[in-house]
Amino acid sequence: MTRANKNPTERKAEFITAAEELFLEKGFENTSVDDIVARVGVAKGLFYYYFSSKEALMAALADRYLDEIDALIHKAMDEEGLTALQMLNKLSPSQVVISGRSREVMKLFHHERNQAFHLMMEERAQKILVPALERIVSKGCEEGIFHTEYPHETSVAMVAMFTALKRSVMVEDDPQRWNRFLAVSRELLERLLDARPGTFSEFLMNLPPKGECPKKLN
Numbered sequence: 001m002t003r004a005n006k007n008p009t010e011r012k013a014e015f016i017t018a019a020e021e022l023f024l025e026k027g028f029e030n031t032s033v034d035d036i037v038a039r040v041g042v043a044k045g046l047f048y049y050y051f052s053s054k055e056a057l058m059a060a061l062a063d064r065y066l067d068e069i070d071a072l073i074h075k076a077m078d079e080e081g082l083t084a085l086q087m088l089n090k091l092s093p094s095q096v097v098i099s100g101r102s103r104e105v106m107k108l109f110h111h112e113r114n115q116a117f118h119l120m121m122e123e124r125a126q127k128i129l130v131p132a133l134e135r136i137v138s139k140g141c142e143e144g145i146f147h148t149e150y151p152h153e154t155s156v157a158m159v160a161m162f163t164a165l166k167r168s169v170m171v172e173d174d175p176q177r178w179n180r181f182l183a184v185s186r187e188l189l190e191r192l193l194d195a196r197p198g199t200f201s202e203f204l205m206n207l208p209p210k211g212e213c214p215k216k217l218n
Contacts, residue, residue: 012050014040016064019057028058062121070128077132084140085199091132122163130155137193147194154192161188 006014018039022031033054037044051057076090133155140146148154165181186200193199 008050011042011046012060015047015050015057016061019054020061023058023061028054059120066121066124066128069125073128073132077135084136084143084145087136087139091136125163126156126159129159133158140193140195145195145199148192157192158189161185161192 015036019031019036022035022039025031026035031054033044033047036054036057037047051060073091076087079087079090082090130152134151137146137148137151137154137158141148141151162185165185189195189200190197
């Protein structure tokens with residue numbers, strides 16, 4: 001029996017939520033369109049009204065993750081009276097929480113098929129993160145804790161650095177590699193921003209403590 005009519009935005013969101021649940025439960029390859037429409041409780045034809053394929057639905061799920069990151073970043077940036085370091089500490093955990101969720105779904109793809117989605121997410125994430133980081137870097141320069149004449153380019157470099165480092169660390173759930181990621185991140189930030197040693201000693205303090213992997217942030 002088909003559920004009551006809903007507006008297109010609600011119905012599309014319902015498909016995306018159902019797909020995310022099923023991908024995590026069964027894996028992408030083992031989840032069929034029939035499974036998704038059964039979970040939503042609608043006719044199969046309605047799925048194809050919103051999505052051309054299961055892969056297109058995955059792209060919509062990726063967009064959802066990035067929209068959530070964008071909203072969390074704006075919330076962190078809009079808080080009054082924060083220093084540059086406080087803004088950075090609010091920004092980073094928000095991004096990692098969502099990227100942790102997305103990683104759990106994305107890794108269900110076969111490696112080769114996954115690359116286009118990862119690249120798409122990284123490109124859009126850069127567009128979201130760079131303006132926020134540029135604002136933080138500029139504020140830190142005004143406060144005298146950072147020193148750079150190129151806040152925008154430095155922010156681009158920060159995103160590229162974290163993307164590359166996370167890619168090397170997230171392949172395995174290895175606490176030692178995760179702890180090295182945090183240590184190296186702090187050291188490289190000090191060099192990029194010409195900040196005094198120890199400036200980022202509490203950076204990412206809200207992420208998993210030593211010995212825990214980031215995937216536990218759910």
